[in-house]
Amino acid sequence: MTLLTTDRLTVRDWSPADAGEALAIYGEPEVTRWLSPAMSRLEGEEAMRATLESWESSRPALTPPLGRWAVVRNSDQRIVGGLSLRYLPPDEEDIEIGWQLAPDAWGNGYATEAGRALAGWAFSIGAHELVAVVRVNNQRGAGVARRIGMQWAGETDKYYETRLNVYRLWPSDLTAAQEEALRL
Numbered sequence: 001m002t003l004l005t006t007d008r009l010t011v012r013d014w015s016p017a018d019a020g021e022a023l024a025i026y027g028e029p030e031v032t033r034w035l036s037p038a039m040s041r042l043e044g045e046e047a048m049r050a051t052l053e054s055w056e057s058s059r060p061a062l063t064p065p066l067g068r069w070a071v072v073r074n075s076d077q078r079i080v081g082g083l084s085l086r087y088l089p090p091d092e093e094d095i096e097i098g099w100q101l102a103p104d105a106w107g108n109g110y111a112t113e114a115g116r117a118l119a120g121w122a123f124s125i126g127a128h129e130l131v132a133v134v135r136v137n138n139q140r141g142a143g144v145a146r147r148i149g150m151q152w153a154g155e156t157d158k159y160y161e162t163r164l165n166v167y168r169l170w171p172s173d174l175t176a177a178q179e180e181a182l183r184l
Contacts, residue, residue, distance in 0.1 A: 003069055006117050009110060010072045011083060014056060018070055019049040021079035024102045026051070031100050034138045037160045065095070065122035071114045073105075080105035083118050088131060088159050095122070096159075097130045097169070099144060106140070112147040116178060119148060123171045133164040142167070149173040 002012045014022065023045055025031055032041045042048045055068045071081035081101035088094045097119060099111045119130055132150055134141040142165060146152075150167035157163050 003067075004117050004121050005074070006113050008074055009080075009114050009117070010074055011069045011114055011118060012072060013059065014052050014068060014070045014082070016049045016052045016056065018079055019045045019052055022052060022070070022082070023048040024104075025079075025082055025100050028103055030103050034135050034141055035098075035100070036133050036135060036162055036164060065125055065127050069118075071099075071101070071110060073110070080110055081114065083114055085118065085122055085127075085130070088133065090158070094131045095127055095129070097122070097132055097148075109147075111144045115144060115148045116174065119169055119174050120178075123174065128170070130169045132167040132169075133159050134167065136163055136165060149176060149178070 002010055004011050023042060026039070026048060027042045027044075029041050032039050042051060059067065065085050066087065068082065068084045068086075070079045071083055072078065073080045079102075081099060084096070084098040086096055086098070088096045097115060099115050101111050122130060130150075132141075132145045132148075134145060136155070142152075145167040148169060150169040151173060153166040153168045155163060156166055
């Protein structure tokens with residue numbers, strides 16, 4: 001099911017049939033080393049298919065805006081990334097927005113474009129605030145958070161027992177970031 005589209009991207013549900021393309025994301029050490037919680041690099045399509053099946057089976061129990069989605073490039077229908085909205089531990093009060101891209105898709109603005117679109121959708125159905133947690137040395141992830149319009153809120157080890165930078169986004173921040181992007 002398609003969740004939303006932008007000029008260049010479609011955000012849709014993952015399917016077990018996406019295992020090969022998903023492995024090009026979640027099977028890459030350059031991607032998995034930055035994930036929180038830590039995720040081991042998936043070894044092979046069967047492991048990726050099992051993960052996608054798990055995500056698919058948990059979908060009906062999730063209350064929107066929570067979920068996990070594939071990011072598909074419209075020009076060639078290739079999956080270039082993944083997005084998620086989920087509660088952060090330990091209190092499950094803060095909603096985390098997450099993005100992951102295949103390394104060969106980095107540098108094209110896809111994470112920012114998809115992240116802004118997903119945040120806009122989440123706010124349109126009632127989310128009041130989104131949080132991104134970024135590993136301290138992950139400059140690329142921090143840059144995406146800032147380009148989406150997120151504001152740095154400090155460092156914490158509250159989530160996942162790992163020292164992380166926290167970025168927050170409110171609807172007004174997203175609107176300001178989108179207006180700034182239009183001026184560029």
